[in-house]
Amino acid sequence: MMNARIRELAQMLWDYHHMNHALQKADAILVLCSHDTRVAERGARLFLDGWAPLLIFSGGLGVITRSMWTEPEADLFARIAVEMGVPQAHILIENQSANTGQNVLFTKELLAEKGLDPETFIVVQKPYMERRSYATFRKVWPEKPVIVTSPQDSFDVYLSRYTNPELSPDDVISIMVGDLQRIRLYPERGFQIPQDIPDEVWDAYQELVNAGYNRHLASA
Incomplete structure (x- = not known):
């Protein structure tokens, strides 16, 4: 089971990734x-x-x-x-x-x-x-x-019901971490327009990377 701190950090990334259009x-x-x-x-x-x-x-x-x-x-x-x-x-x-x-x-x-x-x-x-x-x-x-x-689900519902059965919740968090890294890296590579990343979101990203959620990072 995911511990409370990892859950809190992942929720911060989840919320940031939403555009709320x-x-x-x-x-x-x-x-x-x-x-x-x-x-x-x-x-x-x-x-x-x-x-x-x-x-x-x-x-x-x-x-x-x-x-x-x-x-x-x-x-x-x-x-x-x-x-x-x-x-x-x-x-x-x-x-x-x-x-x-x-x-x-x-x-x-x-x-x-x-x-x-x-x-x-x-x-x-x-x-x-x-x-x-x-x-x-x-x-x-x-x-x-x-x-x-996107599908209109909360983070917890998404993890429990709608992820691909071949991917665990830890896999999904690792993918989210990789996507945030790409938001930081890809504008300078010409792939995306820049997006502001609040300090607390980037801090959450770094803590998750340090906790081992680094399997889907792009090469820097």
């Missing part, structure tokens, strides 16, 4: 795929509730999923959406990308190939990747307004 109707919903199929369900539900007329799934096999699945993430996520009632004709699939930057870039290229030019986007991602997804989208496609959302 209010939903607005858009021209397209872009689901950034991963190991978490709850994100597919969130994207499909947004479409079915009328938030946008086009549903795009972007994702091939990433660092985590290539050891879990052989089917591209986007194909799996799209099948979930169809099973929920989304018409196939309203779905686009980009299944070659391997990271968040490619998710956005390859989607941009796919839409151009199809002669489509949505003006506004809702990006759907895991709860603890909202901020990094926003920062990446704004870097790759700055002229397009975007809001970011």
Whole structure:
């Protein structure tokens, strides 16, 4: 069982990663795929509730999923959406990308190939990747307004019910730690726009790294 201090630190990262955007109707919903199929369900539900007329799934096999699945993430996520009632004709699939930057870039290229030019986007991602997804989208496609959302779960509920069964809560915390590090590193590498990280959040990150939650750090 996670001790109280680790739980407190992880909650700080979880809260920081959320953008807390209010939903607005858009021209397209872009689901950034991963190991978490709850994100597919969130994207499909947004479409079915009328938030946008086009549903795009972007994702091939990433660092985590290539050891879990052989089917591209986007194909799996799209099948979930169809099973929920989304018409196939309203779905686009980009299944070659391997990271968040490619998710956005390859989607941009796919839409151009199809002669489509949505003006506004809702990006759907895991709860603890909202901020990094926003920062990446704004870097790759700055002229397009975007809001970011995710499955609407508390940290405790997410850990207990909605993580991939092959990933433990400790794995998820380690991934969150890695995502925060990337928010710090990636702007200078040209991958994201800068995001302010409060001192207390960075201190929590460093304490978690020192506690061993360092398995998903990028090379500095």
